[in-house]
Amino acid sequence: MGEEDMNERYMPLAATIVVFLAIYAFGAAAYNNFLSTLVFGDLLTDNAFVIIAAIGATFVILSGGIDLSVGSMIGFVSVAMAALDAQGWHPLLSALLLVSFGAVFGGAMGALIDACDIQPFILTLAAMFLLRGLCFVITLDSLPINHPFVAAFSDWRIPLPGDGRLSASALLMLAALAAGIVLAHFTRFGANVYAIGGDRNSARLMGAPIRRTMIQVYGLGGFYGALAGVAYAFYTGSGYPLAAVGVELDAIAAVVLGGTLLTGGVGYVAGTLFGGLIQGTIQTLITFDGRLTSWWTKIVIGALLFFFITAQRSIMRSTALMRHPA
Amino acid sequence: MQTAKVELIGISKNFPGVVALDNVDIAFQPGEVHALLGENGAGKSTLIKIMTGALSRDAGAVLINGKPVELDSPAAAQAVGIGAVYQEVNLIPSLSVAANLTLERQPRRFGFISWRKAAEDARVALKRLDVSIDVERPLGSYSLAIQHLVAIARALREDTQVLVLDEPTASLDAREVERLFAILRDLKARGLAIVFITHFLDQVYQIADRITVLRNGRRVGAGPTSALPQVELVSLMLGHELQAVEERRPPAEAKAEGEPVLSVKELGAKRVMAPFDLELRAGDVLGLAGLLGSGRTETAKLVFGASAADSGAIRVDGKPVSIRSPRQAIRLGIGFCPEDRKREGLMLELTVRENIILALQTKRGWLRLLSAAEQEKIASDMIRALGIATPDADKPVGQLSGGNQQKVILARWLVSNPRVLILDEPTRGIDVGAHAEIVALIRRLCAEGMALLVASSELDEIVAFSTRVAVLRDRRKVAEISGAKIERDDIVQAIAAP
Numbered sequence: 067m068g069e070e071d072m073n074e075r076y077m078p079l080a081a082t083i084v085v086f087l088a089i090y091a092f093g094a095a096a097y098n099n100f101l102s103t104l105v106f107g108d109l110l111t112d113n114a115f116v117i118i119a120a121i122g123a124t125f126v127i128l129s130g131g132i133d134l135s136v137g138s139m140i141g142f143v144s145v146a147m148a149a150l151d152a153q154g155w156h157p158l159l160s161a162l163l164l165v166s167f168g169a170v171f172g173g174a175m176g177a178l179i180d181a182c183d184i185q186p187f188i189l190t191l192a193a194m195f196l197l198r199g200l201c202f203v204i205t206l207d208s209l210p211i212n213h214p215f216v217a218a219f220s221d222w223r224i225p226l227p228g229d230g231r232l233s234a235s236a237l238l239m240l241a242a243l244a245a246g247i248v249l250a251h252f253t254r255f256g257a258n259v260y261a262i263g264g265d266r267n268s269a270r271l272m273g274a275p276i277r278r279t280m281i282q283v284y285g286l287g288g289f290y291g292a293l294a295g296v297a298y299a300f301y302t303g304s305g306y307p308l309a310a311v312g313v314e315l316d317a318i319a320a321v322v323l324g325g326t327l328l329t330g331g332v333g334y335v336a337g338t339l340f341g342g343l344i345q346g347t348i349q350t351l352i353t354f355d356g357r358l359t360s361w362w363t364k365i366v367i368g369a370l371l372f373f374f375i376t377a378q379r380s381i382m383r384s385t386a387l388m389r390h391p392a
Numbered sequence: 393m394q395t396a397k398v399e400l401i402g403i404s405k406n407f408p409g410v411v412a413l414d415n416v417d418i419a420f421q422p423g424e425v426h427a428l429l430g431e432n433g434a435g436k437s438t439l440i441k442i443m444t445g446a447l448s449r450d451a452g453a454v455l456i457n458g459k460p461v462e463l464d465s466p467a468a469a470q471a472v473g474i475g476a477v478y479q480e481v482n483l484i485p486s487l488s489v490a491a492n493l494t495l496e497r498q499p500r501r502f503g504f505i506s507w508r509k510a511a512e513d514a515r516v517a518l519k520r521l522d523v524s525i526d527v528e529r530p531l532g533s534y535s536l537a538i539q540h541l542v543a544i545a546r547a548l549r550e551d552t553q554v555l556v557l558d559e560p561t562a563s564l565d566a567r568e569v570e571r572l573f574a575i576l577r578d579l580k581a582r583g584l585a586i587v588f589i590t591h592f593l594d595q596v597y598q599i600a601d602r603i604t605v606l607r608n609g610r611r612v613g614a615g616p617t618s619a620l621p622q623v624e625l626v627s628l629m630l631g632h633e634l635q636a637v638e639e640r641r642p643p644a645e646a647k648a649e650g651e652p653v654l655s656v657k658e659l660g661a662k663r664v665m666a667p668f669d670l671e672l673r674a675g676d677v678l679g680l681a682g683l684l685g686s687g688r689t690e691t692a693k694l695v696f697g698a699s700a701a702d703s704g705a706i707r708v709d710g711k712p713v714s715i716r717s718p719r720q721a722i723r724l725g726i727g728f729c730p731e732d733r734k735r736e737g738l739m740l741e742l743t744v745r746e747n748i749i750l751a752l753q754t755k756r757g758w759l760r761l762l763s764a765a766e767q768e769k770i771a772s773d774m775i776r777a778l779g780i781a782t783p784d785a786d787k788p789v790g791q792l793s794g795g796n797q798q799k800v801i802l803a804r805w806l807v808s809n810p811r812v813l814i815l816d817e818p819t820r821g822i823d824v825g826a827h828a829e830i831v832a833l834i835r836r837l838c839a840e841g842m843a844l845l846v847a848s849s850e851l852d853e854i855v856a857f858s859t860r861v862a863v864l865r866d867r868r869k870v871a872e873i874s875g876a877k878i879e880r881d882d883i884v885q886a887i888a889a890p
Contacts, residue, residue, distance in 0.1 A: 075488070075530055252504040254496065261495050264484035271446055271478060272546070273467035273496045331486040 078325030078378055079337045085323075085370070086340045089347050097354045103230025109346045110236035115140065115297040116313060117239050117342035120320035121246040122290025124338045127321050128250070129283045130263040130330030131179065131186035136291040136317050138197035139168055140310035143295025145201045148209035148305025157215050161296040165289060172288020176281040186284075194314065201307035208306040211299060219300045235297050242293060246335040255282055263330025319371055320345060327378060344370070397422045397585050398443070398474065398554050403452035405438055405609075412438040414609045415452070420554055420585040425576060427600035427617070428589045429629060431684045431849040434606040436589050437479070440556050444476040445469035456553075467496070475547030479558040479589075482543040485532030490514040492531050493546050517545045521575050537568040544575070555579065556587040561595060573599050591684040593622060593888075605629055623888045629683065630851040630884070650674065651710055653843045654726070654812045656695060659704030665690045667703055668869040670862065672812055672843040677834060679858030680847035681883050687867035688847035689731050692816045695845065696728040697721045708811075722754055727805030729798075731816040731847075737801050740790030744782050745771035747789050747800050752808040774803035779829065795826025802833065813837065814845045819853060831857055851880050863887060 094101035119136045126133040143164045150160035175193055179186050223231040250256040258279045261269040270276050294313075299305055324341030326333025348370075349363045398420045405413040413435045420426050430436050441447040443454060445463040453460050456472055463469045469476070483492045490511045499509040514527040523541050531539055540560055547555055557576075561569045576586055576599060588600060596603065596617065603620050605613040605628045613620070613628040620628075652671040660667030665687045672678055680688045693699040695706070697715035706715055708724050715721045718728065730737045738747055748771045749762055756762070762770070771785040778799045782792055789800055798818060805813055818834070819827045834857045838844060848854050854861055860874040863886040871886040 075486075248504070252507075254498060254500075254505065257491060257495060257498060257505065260487055260491070261484050264486040268482060268484050269495070271466050271476075272483070272492075273465070273470060331484065 075332065078327075078332070079334045079340075081374075081377065082323060082325045082337050082340045082344070086344050086347065089344060089351070093347065093351050093354065096351075100350075100354060103226040103228035105230075105350065107226055107230035107232055107236065109343060109350060110239065111233040111301075112349075113342050113346035114233075114235040114239035115294040115301060115310075116316050116320065116345070117339060118242045118297055119291050119294035119313060120317040120324075120338045120342050121242055121335060122287040122294075123314070123317040124246065124321050124324070124326055124333065124335050125250065125259055125283050125290075126186070126287040127318070127326050127328060128263045128330055128333055129259045129280065130266065131280075131283065132190065132318070132328075133172075133175075133284065133287045133291070134187065134190040134314050135175070135193035135197055136287070136294070137310045137313035137315075138194045138201070139171075139288065139291035140295040140298050140313055141201050141307060142197040143168065143292050144299040144302070144309050145204045145209065145305035145307055147296065147299040148211050149204050151211045151213050151216075152209065157211065157213050157219075157300070165292045165296060168292025168295070169285045169289040172291070173281045173285030175288070176284030177277070179284065180277050180280040198307075198311075201309075205305070205307060208304050210304050216300055216303050220303065235301050238293075238297055242290065243335065243339055246290075246338075249286070250335045255279065259283055260331055263332075265331070316345065319367060322371060323367075323374055325378070328375075397457060399455040399458075400439070400443060401453045401455065403439065403442060403454075404450050405435075405442060405447070406450055411609050413442070413449075416606065416609070416611050418604050418611065418614070420587060421602070422553070422583050422585050423580055424601040425580055425586045425588050425599050426602045426604065427596045428587055428604055428606065429591075429596065429625070430606035431629060434629075435609040436606055437558065438609075439606070440476060440478075440558060440587065440589065443469070443554075444474055444556060446476075446478075470549070473549075473551050473553035474556065475549065475552045475554070476556040477540070477543040477547050477558065477560060479562070483531055483539065483546065485539075486530055488528050489518075489525065489531050489534070489542055490527040492542060493517050493527070517548070518542070520548065521545050536563045537565075537571075540564065540572070541575075548579070552584065554585045554587065556589075558589045559591070560588070561590060561592060569595065593625065593683070596625075597622070623884055626683065626888045627851075627880075627884050630681075630849060630887075652707075653709060654695075655707045655710075657705045657707075659694055659701050659706065661690075661694060661699065661701050661703075664699065664867065665694060666868040668862075670695070670845070672845060674811075674841045674843055675838055676860065677838045677844045677846060677858050679854035679861040680845065680864060681851060681854050681861050682864030682887060684849065685867075686864040686887075687869075688849070688864060689816050690867065691862075691864065691869075692728065692814050692845065692847050695721075696726060696814055698728065698730075719754070722751060722808070725809075725811040726814065727751065727808065727810035727812070728814040729801045729805065729816060729818060731820065733797055733801055733820075738789050738797055741788055743786045744775065744780065744789055744792070744800055745785035748774055748785075748803045748807060751804045755808050770807050774807060778803055778806075778833065793826070795830070798826070798830060799833075802830075806837075810842070812843045812845065814847075816847045817849065818846065819848070819850065827853075851883055854883070855880050865889075 099105065119140060123133055123136060146164055147157065147160050151157060175189055178184060179189055219234050222234045225231050258269065258274045261272065261274050262276060262279055266276065298310060320341035321338050322328060322341065323344050324337030326337060345367055348366050349360065352358050352360060352362050400416065400418045403413050403416045416439060428436050438447065442449045445466045445468050448464065454463055461472050493514040494510045498505045499513060500506065511527050518524065521541050521544060523538065525534065525538060531542060560572060564572065580586060590596060600617050602616050603614065603625065604611060607629065650673060652673050654672040656670040658667040658669065668691065670678065680691055682688050690699065694701050697717050697720055706713055713724055715724065745767055749767050753762060768785065775782060775785060780796050780799045780803065782796065789797055819830050831853060834844060834846065846857065855878055858878055860872060861878055861883060862869055863871040863873065863883060865887055873882055
């Protein structure tokens with residue numbers, strides 16, 4: 067209400083948006099065709115599945131946990147989609163089944179983490195190996211998805227002004243993002259996630275349902291992971307057992323670049339979109355440049371991540387967000 | 393006589409190896425401030441956690457207006473009108489004030505939270521305490537005093553009957569305390585029962601109408617504040633539990649002569665402990681007496697290098713030394729048994745043998761490892777010498793009783809043959825028999841020429857083994873009593889003196 071200084075909780079998000087705009091402005095200044103709806107539309111499409119997975123990871127990280135099983139979940143879902151396609155299933159039906167599987171699988175992880183007091187890192191690592199192994203049980207090779215619906219899905223698009231277009235993948239991602247924002251910021255579930263991530267013990271004493279929320283958080287993570295797998299399968303039109311290896315780490319990087327604290331309790335779902343787009347934009351820039359290999363993307367993202375976590379740390383120190391009554 | 397709003401009857405609670413509460417009765421009357429007092433480990437926190445649904449009880453009943461209620465969760469306690477502000481954890485600093493005040497009771501429209509309405513609710517709740525702040529900002533950006541008031545505002549609902557405050561004034565300055573007390577008096581006038589836990593005795597006399605004193609999980613005293621003068625209160629808090637040891641003094645001034653083994657000059661740390669002097673000779677037992685928060689543990693830790701001093705000098709055998717870490721202290725022949733043996737002293741998963749050889753190994757350095765046979769011999773010698781009740785040396789320490797765990801820590805230091813041994817609350821949470829054995833052991837070590845510094849909240853114990861007593865109050869050494877003058881009453885007077 068007419069305050070001079072900004073609420074400190076918005077600072078990490080603001081920093082993310084500033085970095086994204088700076089990188090984008092750099093691209094626009096350096097390359098002729100960079101500032102176009104075509105490039106932007108493709109940016110959304112190409113990064114859709116990573117961002118979808120990262121939205122789920124945002125909830126998990128906000129709660130103070132971590133989910134390493136996301137990449138394997140994407141791989142597993144894409145392979146299962148292809149296998150069910152070979153059995154004559156309609157892709158929408160198998161998508162529905164697999165997304166439900168993802169939610170239940172994630173929920174089971176959440177229940178185990180809370181009930182047995184297991185480190186989320188190690189449990190989701192186990193889940194990562196389990197799901198990746200299951201991919202190879204289904205097939206050792208890449209399987210095509212031949213159903214005409216998949217081709218129709220990837221051809222369908224809304225034209226944007228200029229020569230750009232908004233693909234179905236991008237729309238799916240934006241819808242997932244909108245749902246994530248509403249869940250995080252306008253439901254009691256979301257409020258409890260922030261509370262548990264902020265201070266689990268206090269949240270319990272304040273009457274927040276810990277067990278239920280943990281199941282829901284990891285269930286949501288699994289749901290978004292499986293949804294990312296569906297987007298990936300539609301995007302590539304195939305299932306491949308080695309698909310999306312390491313994407314869980316890209317997702318975590320997107321969350322952190324998006325201004326969410328790894329220790330939990332602080333961050334915004336919308337930030338994750340920008341975190342994902344920052345990674346995508348750096349990739350695009352390096353493609354535009356043409357002289358560097360795509361591995362330079364990783365190097366730049368590594369440097370940015372390092373910069374971000376140190377900057378966040380000092381913001382946190384100065385505003386005492388982490389301070390606790392003695 | 394009014395009906396008690398909340399009565400706790402025969403409450404008992406056991407933790408592994410410790411009796412936290414033993415058949416405690418207490419009743420909280422409406423319109424009264426009830427001070428709950430006791431030393432660390434007396435059971436205050438356990439009692440209020442049971443009454444606020446954060447812990448389950450092993451036995452007993454909670455009655456509200458005479459009717460038994462089940463309090464199996466914090467939410468259940470809130471539902472029957474019991475609100476609490478806990479000491480260490482209360483709210484979530486990263487969330488906004490409004491989110492903290494409305495967690496799990498946010499106003500919703502069509503299933504979605506209305507943050508505008510939530511902020512309004514928050515402002516109304518704070519208004520009741522005369523606090524007016526921007527509720528959108530994170531709680532952590534406000535001072536601790538404001539954070540405390542927000543916590544109280546959360547605990548206070550329209551239907552709150554009992555408000556429990558655990559050490560609410562520990563981090564407040566005098567002006568903030570006055571403000572809090574004004575609020576408490578106002579709430580009291582509205583008919584609330586207020587349970588006030590503190591270690592500041594002057595505050596008890598300022599605000600409390602009634603006092604209950606807990607000691608080692610038992611109720612040792614209760615009554616209206618006017619009927620309990622401060623000296624009697626201190627005496628109650630410091631306990632009378634040493635019947636098992638006969639009133640025999642150590643051979644007074646027999647051995648404690650010659651050069652001091654350890655001498656401390658003007659040692660202190662800002663906000664922790666005012667500079668103090670201590671001298672320990674071979675055969676000395678210097679008791680550290682004082683109430684909770686007087687600086688007993690702080691003194692012990694400063695001498696041992698476990699917390700950093702910012703002034704003062706330490707001499708060992710007359711030579712100036714620098715002790716900046718426990719490691720240096722151990723190498724100089726100083727041993728330390730901490731107050732919280734589970735958290736700071738023992739490796740509960742390691743075996744009795746491994747725990748016993750730990751300090752000796754540290755002293756020797758890791759290049760000169762003790763052989764398995766040596767370890768075995770040292771451990772079994774100690775188990776025999778101290779009478780540690782364990783089937784063998786390879787049992788994990790976590791499975792022993794409290795008294796035996798304490799003996800394992802003592803054994804650890806004894807095998808490294810220290811010149812100075814610092815014990816912080818060596819008899820905390822152990823049963824009466826083991827208690828007497830530990831006291832006898834302290835006397836024996838003293839007779840063998842060791843110098844000991846022993847902090848204890850039990851006056852009778854201090855009187856029984858000390859050759860000299862340093863009295864602490866408000867983080868300051870206020871007196872030193874020696875020789876024949878060591879009497880319980882003198883120490884109580886020194887502690888309670890204004």
